[in-house]
Amino acid sequence: MIYIEPNILDRINKWLTPTFDADTQAFIKDSIANNPKDIQESFYKDLEFGTGGMRGIMGVGTNRINKYTLGKSTQGLSDYLRKSFPNENPKAVIAYDCRHNSKTLAKVVADVFSANNIEVYLFEDLRATPELSFAVKHLNCHCGIVLTASHNPPEYNGYKVYWQDGGQLVPPHDDALIQVINNLDYANIKFEANDNLIHYIGKDVDDVFINASVENGSCGVSQEAKDNLNIVFTSLHGTSITAVPETLKRAGYKNVHIVKEQEVPDGDFPTVASPNPEEPAALKMALELANNVNADIVIGTDPDCDRLGVAVRNSENKLQLLNGNQTMLMMTDFLLKQWKAEGKIKGKEFIASTIVSTPMLNKLAEAYKVDSKIVLTGFKWIAKLIKDFPELDFIGGGEESFGFMVGDFVRDKDAVTSTLLACEIAAQSKSIGSSFYSELIKLYVEHGLYKERLVSLTKKGIEGAEEIKQMMIDARENPLTVVNGSKVVKVEDYLLSITKNMITGVENTIDIPKSNVLIYYTEDGSQIALRPSGTEPKIKFYISVNDNLESVEAFNDTEAKLESKIDAILKDMKLN
Numbered sequence: 001m002i003y004i005e006p007n008i009l010d011r012i013n014k015w016l017t018p019t020f021d022a023d024t025q026a027f028i029k030d031s032i033a034n035n036p037k038d039i040q041e042s043f044y045k046d047l048e049f050g051t052g053g054m055r056g057i058m059g060v061g062t063n064r065i066n067k068y069t070l071g072k073s074t075q076g077l078s079d080y081l082r083k084s085f086p087n088e089n090p091k092a093v094i095a096y097d098c099r100h101n102s103k104t105l106a107k108v109v110a111d112v113f114s115a116n117n118i119e120v121y122l123f124e125d126l127r128a129t130p131e132l133s134f135a136v137k138h139l140n141c142h143c144g145i146v147l148t149a150s151h152n153p154p155e156y157n158g159y160k161v162y163w164q165d166g167g168q169l170v171p172p173h174d175d176a177l178i179q180v181i182n183n184l185d186y187a188n189i190k191f192e193a194n195d196n197l198i199h200y201i202g203k204d205v206d207d208v209f210i211n212a213s214v215e216n217g218s219c220g221v222s223q224e225a226k227d228n229l230n231i232v233f234t235s236l237h238g239t240s241i242t243a244v245p246e247t248l249k250r251a252g253y254k255n256v257h258i259v260k261e262q263e264v265p266d267g268d269f270p271t272v273a274s275p276n277p278e279e280p281a282a283l284k285m286a287l288e289l290a291n292n293v294n295a296d297i298v299i300g301t302d303p304d305c306d307r308l309g310v311a312v313r314n315s316e317n318k319l320q321l322l323n324g325n326q327t328m329l330m331m332t333d334f335l336l337k338q339w340k341a342e343g344k345i346k347g348k349e350f351i352a353s354t355i356v357s358t359p360m361l362n363k364l365a366e367a368y369k370v371d372s373k374i375v376l377t378g379f380k381w382i383a384k385l386i387k388d389f390p391e392l393d394f395i396g397g398g399e400e401s402f403g404f405m406v407g408d409f410v411r412d413k414d415a416v417t418s419t420l421l422a423c424e425i426a427a428q429s430k431s432i433g434s435s436f437y438s439e440l441i442k443l444y445v446e447h448g449l450y451k452e453r454l455v456s457l458t459k460k461g462i463e464g465a466e467e468i469k470q471m472m473i474d475a476r477e478n479p480l481t482v483v484n485g486s487k488v489v490k491v492e493d494y495l496l497s498i499t500k501n502m503i504t505g506v507e508n509t510i511d512i513p514k515s516n517v518l519i520y521y522t523e524d525g526s527q528i529a530l531r532p533s534g535t536e537p538k539i540k541f542y543i544s545v546n547d548n549l550e551s552v553e554a555f556n557d558t559e560a561k562l563e564s565k566i567d568a569i570l571k572d573m574k575l576n
Helices: 006-014 022-034 036-043 067-084 102-115 129-138 173-182 203-217 223-227 244-250 280-293 324-341 360-368 379-388 415-431 436-447 461-477 552-572
Strands: 053-057 091-096 119-123 143-147 156-163 198-201 231-234 256-258 297-301 308-313 319-321 349-354 371-375 393-399 403-406 449-458 486-493 498-501 507-509 518-522 527-532 538-547
Touching: 006 036, 022 036, 036 461, 067 102, 067 143, 067 156, 067 173, 091 102, 091 129, 102 119, 102 143, 102 156, 102 198, 119 129, 129 143, 129 156, 129 203, 129 415, 203 244, 203 415, 223 415, 231 244, 231 280, 244 256, 244 415, 256 280, 280 297, 280 308, 280 319, 297 415, 308 415, 308 436, 324 349, 324 360, 324 393, 324 403, 324 415, 324 436, 349 360, 349 379, 360 371, 360 436, 371 379, 379 393, 379 403, 403 415, 415 436, 436 552, 449 552, 461 518, 461 527, 461 538, 538 552
Parallel strands: 091 119, 091 143, 119 198, 231 256, 231 297, 349 371, 349 393
Antiparallel strands: 053 156, 143 156, 297 308, 308 319, 393 403, 449 538, 486 498, 486 518, 498 507, 518 527, 527 538
């Protein structure tokens, strides 16, 4: 029989008290007898807030998503709202995605808020995450919650908290809230709803949000150009079906082909191994449809519609998937061109990205004479910049993991407006005899060819978490000195807040919040970053290399050389 650690057993026994319902207690007793390893995994720790909120497997236990873990977080948030806004009547808005139990869990969250005398606006059915961010400000709420696990497997769900500005929770509120939640006992949760305080919302907010998306994502493309663009779209069984098709329609796009097999929201995601637009396999059906209808562009969104994958026709007229960095660069450059043409760049504008995204974004900022701000991984940090720099105008920003935000009307990555923007770029490019892909290569000729690749190692369970922890410790205690024959000249340690020049030994302070990230810079311009995922049991390695691109014609050879260089780096680091 598997031995259960005494401290874990203590945590389990607390859930065998009258605070918890009979079904929960019966499940725990059965698991102790028949699945002791699983019950240990379910109780060995509390779910933590990571880069994208709290995300985990659904089930019984402190390390699982269930009515008690979400109830405790919501009770803590209710108490924190009362403390933060002592002279106001706090209001909250709640949305949820297509995942199993999302609707039920969203009602639990609404019940707890209302039981604490907090007015609640609850979406009547599933909605996209960016609409939740928009609704927080639109409805003058003090906070927002979305129930989603983004692109995680079907057994997952999650809980993301948004503050008054429509952005996700950031310091000092995140640490303060966690402290309040940790000091609560499960017996403190108020589950008895005050239904008079729960208001159901839907089309009234949808219309305002979609109109705002059209306004922010439209870039003056002619109707003729829109009519000539052929689009394939897939929602990958997620929430984007509630917003993207209507947004494209209102923006004037008529040739939109939706992948019917993936149109209906379904938490099992039956047609894909993973509903992640970063994975080429997720867009397989969309690409097949695109070839059948001769589409110019393919777009797929993740289940909660905050990230998008894009495929376009390459120089050989074959559909090619772009990575998140490429999409971000094209969207940012397109917005910058528009702002410049309209005379709106006056030296008080900025674009933004993250420390593990392409360094090429800084080249765009220099070319257009705008500020470039680089923050920690997680879109909440980009949204925070808007609040931190009210004297500056935010143009747009993105990250390598397929997220982008257009302007500041939504304060999170937004696949609704970004889908429209991608279509605007494709339509405008085609109308001048070019293409999305050709315009990307021209960017590389102008600013240098940057190639990035992400390698993720999955390490599940207690043992996996320890293994990831040890890998980061080893990387700190024994830093790389040479990578693929090129000397490491600088190391940035965001956990210790130190950047060290490896040639001179001089150390300087990194003035952004701490995070468990290491970045190596080599003599030949390569960058290697490593970090544990904040939402999945993975450790991630981000490789970036670059070279000058002399001409459009030299693209394929230069790209192949850089891909080989990345292969060599991965081999040197024993990652392939």
